[in-house]
Amino acid sequence: xxxxxxxxxxxxLDELRNEDPIKLKEFEDRIERGEKIEPNDWMPALYRKQLxxxxxxxxxxxxxxxxxxxxxxxxxxxFKRKMSLMAKVQDEVGHAQLLYSAAETLxxxxxxxxxxxxxxxxxxxxxxxxPTFTWADCCFISWLVxxxxxxxxxxxxxxxxxxxxxxxxxxxAEESFHLKYGHHCVIHLATGTPKQRKMMQEAIxxxxxxxxxxxxxxxxxxxxxxxxxxxxxxxxxxxxxRQQFLDMYVPKIxxxxxxxxxxxxxxxxxxxxxxxxxxxxxxxxxxxxxDGPCNKERLAVRRVAEExxxxxxxxxxxxxxxxxxxxx
Amino acid sequence: xxxxxxxxLLYKIADDQLIIGHRNSEWTGIGPILEEDIAFSSMAQDKIxxxxxxxxxxxxxxxxxxxxxxxxxxxxxxxxCQFVELPIGEYDFSLVRHFLFDHSEMIRFExxxxxxxxxxxxxxxxxxxxxxxHIMHANVWIKKxxxxxxxxxxxxxxxxxxxxxxALGIFEESKYEEExxxxxxxxxxxxxxxxxxxxxxxxxxxxxxxxxxxxxxEARTGGRYGRHTEYLQPLLDEMSEVIKSDPTAxx
Numbered sequence: 001x002x003x004x005x006x007x008x009x010x011x012x013l014d015e016l017r018n019e020d021p022i023k024l025k026e027f028e029d030r031i032e033r034g035e036k037i038e039p040n041d042w043m044p045a046l047y048r049k050q051l052x053x054x055x056x057x058x059x060x061x062x063x064x065x066x067x068x069x070x071x072x073x074x075x076x077x078x079f080k081r082k083m084s085l086m087a088k089v090q091d092e093v094g095h096a097q098l099l100y101s102a103a104e105t106l107x108x109x110x111x112x113x114x115x116x117x118x119x120x121x122x123x124x125x126x127x128x129x130x131p132t133f134t135w136a137d138c139c140f141i142s143w144l145v146x147x148x149x150x151x152x153x154x155x156x157x158x159x160x161x162x163x164x165x166x167x168x169x170x171x172x173a174e175e176s177f178h179l180k181y182g183h184h185c186v187i188h189l190a191t192g193t194p195k196q197r198k199m200m201q202e203a204i205x206x207x208x209x210x211x212x213x214x215x216x217x218x219x220x221x222x223x224x225x226x227x228x229x230x231x232x233x234x235x236x237x238x239x240x241x242r243q244q245f246l247d248m249y250v251p252k253i254x255x256x257x258x259x260x261x262x263x264x265x266x267x268x269x270x271x272x273x274x275x276x277x278x279x280x281x282x283x284x285x286x287x288x289x290x291d292g293p294c295n296k297e298r299l300a301v302r303r304v305a306e307e308x309x310x311x312x313x314x315x316x317x318x319x320x321x322x323x324x325x326x327x328x
Numbered sequence: 329x330x331x332x333x334x335x336x337l338l339y340k341i342a343d344d345q346l347i348i349g350h351r352n353s354e355w356t357g358i359g360p361i362l363e364e365d366i367a368f369s370s371m372a373q374d375k376i377x378x379x380x381x382x383x384x385x386x387x388x389x390x391x392x393x394x395x396x397x398x399x400x401x402x403x404x405x406x407x408x409c410q411f412v413e414l415p416i417g418e419y420d421f422s423l424v425r426h427f428l429f430d431h432s433e434m435i436r437f438e439x440x441x442x443x444x445x446x447x448x449x450x451x452x453x454x455x456x457x458x459x460x461x462h463i464m465h466a467n468v469w470i471k472k473x474x475x476x477x478x479x480x481x482x483x484x485x486x487x488x489x490x491x492x493x494x495a496l497g498i499f500e501e502s503k504y505e506e507e508x509x510x511x512x513x514x515x516x517x518x519x520x521x522x523x524x525x526x527x528x529x530x531x532x533x534x535x536x537x538x539x540x541x542x543x544x545x546e547a548r549t550g551g552r553y554g555r556h557t558e559y560l561q562p563l564l565d566e567m568s569e570v571i572k573s574d575p576t577a578x579x
């Protein structure tokens with residue numbers, strides 16, 4: 001699960017001045033022709049840097065994203081939900097593994113990336129800094145946060161870096177099952193008992209703004225990303241992704257008799273675009289910078305997990321171990 | 329066929345699988361390495377699936393539906409061994425429990441493939457194929473960590489010493505051992521335990537770990553008769569938190 005490409009650094013143009021202009025031209029021509037760039041191919045340093053940043057943020061989002069839903073595995077109501085949620089959260093951890101491997105092909109080790117996550121140096125999707133108070137919050141994530149992630153990831157899967165695109169293809173295939181599972185859960189709540197309907201509506205009310213944030217700041221406020229678009233690192237703008245999401249899912253939410261806490265939300269028949277109240281972007285910045293309701297808790301859980309697993313990783317590397325034959 | 333004996337057997341298997349699966353799922357998202365996080369979570373899913381299969385057989389024998397049976401009983405109505413309800417502890421304890429429990433489970437399923445009660449033998453045949461991989465996983469890790477560093481060996485040994493009395497509780501005999509054996513439903517806990525000791529000893533011999541003297545170890549029993557540690561009821565309260573919040577609802 002991962003939101004908009006909203007955390008790019010502003011590319012500094014002088015970073016490109018040191019590149020060999022002939023190689024840079026060949027590289028850009030290849031991308032223009034729709035070819036994929038592979039790990040051992042020549043690439044500008046800036047391309048490598050931005051991709052590591054993006055894939056790493058995505059991987060962190062998967063592993064941190066496993067926490068708010070994972071906490072409901074032990075409370076999921078009934079066998080069907082319990083087994084599905086276990087499988088779903090396991091998928092997310094599997095996505096992290098795929099993505100760390102894809103980022104490693106660019107030269108940064110998984111250990112370095114996890115260190116940077118824990119130290120707060122690298123970021124993850126902001127939405128996971130909000131708490132899941134009820135089962136309905138967990139269902140909201142499974143359906144609508146995953147839906148938002150699919151919009152973003154399907155776009156990125158057409159990007160230029162081979163290992164990332166291939167990972168995204170596999171991830172999107174799995175996410176489409178998460179979406180079905182999440183939708184099924186939400187339908188049951190939205191059409192269930194008064195208590196269930198109330199629980200679901202409250203979840204929508206709580207999560208709508210973080211979900212609007214999820215796609216990143218509006219294009220007019222976003223950093224200059226032309227180079228990233230040209231290099232097919234960034235495949236759709238934040239507003240394009242947000243519009244696509246609204247177009248696909250607002251009718252589905254309304255269809256269930258649920259309301260969305262934005263009186264200005266409507267589709268403009270002339271432009272074909274959705275109009276909405278801008279979410280509070282100051283709140284978005286504040287949370288990204290570490291001051292959200294769960295930032296400290298999420299990182300603390302990750303830090304403790306790393307510390308508790310340290311002896312296992314050390315033992316895996318121990319040369320005196322007698323048993324080194326791989327399983328298969 | 330003796331239905332009371334049969335149900336007693338089915339309940340203990342189903343409850344063991346449900347509770348160990350629930351416990352192991354607590355590792356999801358916080359495993360020592362990603363690959364292991366994924367593996368533990370996958371095996372936990374299998375266990376919950378296994379319990380579901382056995383609860384379905386119980387349902388066919390007239391018990392409530394699987395969700396009601398699994399999610400709405402109290403601790404004293406559970407027949408799982410105490411071993412599976414203990415908290416996950418550190419990874420060393422969870423790994424040792426996985427190793428000790430899953431070997432017993434594998435042998436139990438092998439024995440049940442010949443059960444005269446066909447629904448059990450069919451399930452056992454199917455599940456044996458899954459547990460085979462759980463055993464391979466457990467053996468690889470026990471051999472690896474049981475020979476790697478001083479810390480890993482010490483941790484595993486300490487957990488093994490703590491786990492063994494509870495592991496012996498897996499084989500607590502039921503009131504119906506004789507009926508089950510006579511009717512060729514299940515050959516019995518004593519036969520299972522003997523094979524289990526052989527199997528785990530074979531693996532432990534390949535490590536620096538010492539199996540405690542089992543003749544001097546008192547088994548922690550009671551689970552099969554509804555007597556549990558202080559850890560089971562809170563686990564069940566958590567498991568049923570949502571489903572009990574509106575018992576009339578479909579989730």
